[in-house]
Amino acid sequence: MTTATLEKAAATEAPRKQKVILAEGNEAAALGVALARPDMVSVYPITPQSSLVEHLAKLIADGHMDADIVDAEGEHSVLSVLQGGALAGARTYTATCGPGLAFMFEPYFRTPGMRLPIVLTIVTRDGITPQSVWGGHQDAMTVREAGWIQVYCESVQEVLDTTVMAFKIAEHHDVMLPVNVCLDGNYLSYGASRVELPDPADVDAFMGDKDVNWHVALDPLRPMAVDPLTGGTTGKGPQTFVRYRKGQCSGMQNALRVIEEVHADWAKRIGRSFAPLVEEYRLDDADFAIMTLGSMSGAAKDAIDEARDAGKKVGLIKIKTFSPFPVEALKQALAKVKALGVIDRSVAFRWNCGPMYQETLGVLYRLGRFMPSMSFIGGLAGADITIPHVHRVIAETEALLNGAVAPTEPVWLNEKD
Template sequence: MGKIKVLTGNYSAAEAAALCHPDLIAAYPITPQSSVVEYLAGLVHDGVIDANLVQVESEHSAMSVVQGAAAGGGRVFTATSAQGLALMYEPYFRMSTLRFPMVMALATREMTSPETVWSGQQDAMSVREAGWIQMFCDSNQEIVDMIIQSYMLAEHPEVLLPVNVCYDGFYSSHLTEGVDLPLQEEVDRFLPPPSFHHAVLDPDHPFALDPLTPGPILMKYRKSHLDAMEKALEVIDEVDKKFGDTFGRYYGGAVSQYRTEDADVVIVTIGGMTGTGMDAVDQAREEGIKAGLLKLRFTRPFPAEKIRDALKDKKAFAVIDRSVSFGWSQGPMHMEVKAALADADSRYCHFSAIGGLGGADISIEMMMETIRNLDAHKNEPGERETQWYMVD
């Protein structure tokens, strides 16, 4: 048992990052992430943590600064949202393809335009092909625990990739919950100091870090990157078990399940909507519908095999996305779950459900409508029309 605190999601991310002894933090505020770096700036100013804080002029600079520090062998941290993530995309892509481990909190937000600062997952989904590990939290406790776990995952010698710890803007970033914050000595025993040496800048041993790379070598880079992503699926499970054995909280690895053992119909959730989904499953059970829930905790690497196992022998499923896949008129995770099932998806009744864009609510009744729809058509295999959670 650590120290119980009542924290917002942003403060949870900041407290957890501080426990991991970052050497350098890049700070640039953007709604709804701002209070993450503001809180950390206060901890540095007050001498609570011994870290270099660089107040940069933009998100592009933020990622460039942490990239340089990581190239020097340091443990680094920053946070962003939406348009800030878009602005840092160039060094963001470079961070992963140079195989520099780091952790960045992403308080997810809808992308402009029409102009909005409200919750959505379009920002995270739009960069899922940039080579980062990407995971989604549904509670402030999970934010704390996954920031800590993610450093161990990122710095694993067979992974060496940066990690986004994503959580819903405003719904998680600004709402408070009780959090069991681990003690510093507990985290120190769990998380060793960084020791990656694959590309550390050293004045005594100069080398060209990122020279113009010919095609054959670039092919090897990309292949090794994808191999590391696949290895990460194993390491995620290993880190989850080690964390659970140490702190008593297990999360199930890349996916987690709720009441799926005997379920006929399953809703698939991402992030903060999961708690509402569990309530909807409980209500459906009271109505006699054998419903269950599958939570996608990691979207990169995509846990295709775990999804296939979880949906095996089920009759119907719907993936509830808080973002859209432009050009497909569906949610992006519905497309990826279908891809994971390949031709087997023709055995199921399934459809995409989209809601919560721009901060709109996803209610229990909306999820109940999805569950009832699945139950009504569970014996009719095939893909049905996308369901939109529209609010009048």
């Protein structure tokens, strides 16, 4: 979806007046959660997520939010408590990152299998070791194949708005999958920014009725066995297991449509538009593109503006929805260019490149023509991806256009920082 299209999709009905506040990304996420009116939040602190759950606790303590808050003894129990709550019909929320997400993995993998529409913010943090408490996408990328929907935010405002939308996406009957709202640790979590706060009445109208456990429940009024042993080789085991897994995959594919619908509805009711799957920036007449994810996209857009001023025909492809991978939308964007540089804030160890680059290679194959491309890795463990870094990416990608051979190894943007 182009920027121009986004502008056209702006509000057709005037939303109520929006309060303007200054908020960090973590506070914006908490305010988004409050607007979505969950029944239950469960929390465990971890850097750089902690101020997010502190804000939640304060919102509840001050009576601005009516939710049961469970201070669990670790992330594993945090998500387990929410699974129980969701099976009893609760709208549920939590946030974590890095080591906390690793500790949570056992119930994390199970959540989409049970089709529980839990919303979990990953305040992204690099993976340890080396020991580190700073931002990076390694945590979210490491679990990208666990069946959760994962969307990445570029700005603090997008964090707030996407947090509300995440509940609507997760609970859509054609989806029924948990959602990670990924917000960059440090950059967005602590980055204070102007934020417009939607009116709760507008958000309530957007959210509609809550219906969380219509499909699976632990409720004495409609007793059922939840998650009996399934699979094996006997009886209808194989086909039953396949039905569940295939259903998960269908839900993920349905999410591509639902994410677009929900973003359009949000734009209509609240008056703010974001590209739901893939954003194209100055791409239509571009010869080559760079590709970004999350908060680095701001610096990338500035760098592209400067490069355009200098006569370079470069555009930006920004991924918002990383899981499910937006193959068709990305294919349409890639069809417009002849060379590609992909910036990742994490590592795909097996391929010696960035994970988003690795995923994109599959889409390039579907284009049916060869396109030279390069993997750039930057912003690990809180390092900056600055406008000069992006200019380097632009320059090296442009070189591909002029016949340079793409290296087989990634370019490490902060190697000498």
